[in-house]
Amino acid sequence: DQQVKQNSPSLSVQEGRISILNCDYTNSMFDYFLWYKKYPAEGPTFLISISSIKDKNEDGRFTVFLNKSAKHLSLHIVPSQPGDSAVYFCAVAMYSGGGADGLTFGKGTHLIIQP
Amino acid sequence: GAGVSQSPRYKVAKRGQDVALRCDPISGHVSLFWYQQALGQGPEFLTYFQNEAQLDKSGLPSDRFFAERPEGSVSTLKIQRTQQEDSAVYLCASSLIGTGDAETQYFGPGTRLLVL
Known part of the structure; x- marks a missing residue:
């Protein structure tokens, strides 16, 4: 049973517009949330993260929103640029038990920015 | 600075062959993780080291998979008697401290x- 779901396998957005990528998780014990971006034949690259004590974190064009009651995470990219075309993975972790934790990933959303 | 490096980048093995995959973490990073990514899926956790200690190996799919980090830096993931279902991308990740605080x-x- 998937603990992290990215229900859109792909998303097409026009250059300059807002891209919104969504992620749902099932376990309310998860307390750290990350977005990674992946180009073909490369490893995932860290984009932005948020801990469960916050509901928003912003870094330049990237903003992550966390809705704990809905167990929902989203990534907003404004404005979208051609170089943003990649696969985006949502990842979650549980640190409340102490010690580092392996991340649990969604299946990814392929974002395509159209000129 | 230098990031995480892995070698080889590509490996073709015949079914039944043993393989060894190497990971060089970022210098000074205490924690090291191995993940397996099948085609069209997200990465799945295999195992975790803090320095040389393997603290979690719950994700290793079978006893054919073995990982080590003897000196607390470089790690090797070994797969014995490879099967076709082992074909995947094997990702290594590292993080700085691993004290229990959330880290990237x-x-x-x-x-x-690729196992043929």
């Missing part, structure tokens, strides 16, 4: 393993 994991480029 930084990934290497992966090793793409």
Whole structure:
């Protein structure tokens, strides 16, 4: 049973517009949330993260929103640029038990920015 | 600075062959993780080291998979008697401290393993 779901396998957005990528998780014990971006034949690259004590974190064009009651995470990219075309993975972790934790990933959303 | 490096980048093995995949974490990073990514899926956790201690190996799919980090830096993931279902990209990640506070994991480029 998937603990992290990215229900859109792909998303097409026009250059300059807002891209919104969504992620749902099932376990309310998860307390750290990350977005990674992946180009073909490369490893995932860290984009932005948020801990469960916050509901928003912003870094330049990237903003992550966390809705704990809905167990929902989203990534907003404004404005979208051609170089943003990649696969985006949502990842979650549980640190409340102490010690580092392996991340649990969604299946990814392929974002395509159209000129 | 240098990121996480992995070698080889590509490996083709015949079914039944043993393979060894290497990971060099970011210098000074205490924690090291291995993940397996099948085609069209997200990475799945295999195992975790803090320095040389393997603290979690719950994700290793079978006893054919073995990982070590003897000196607390470089790690090797070994797969014995490879099967076709082992074909995947094997990703290594490292993080700085691993004390229990949430930390970002930084990934290497992966090793793409194809078992024929």
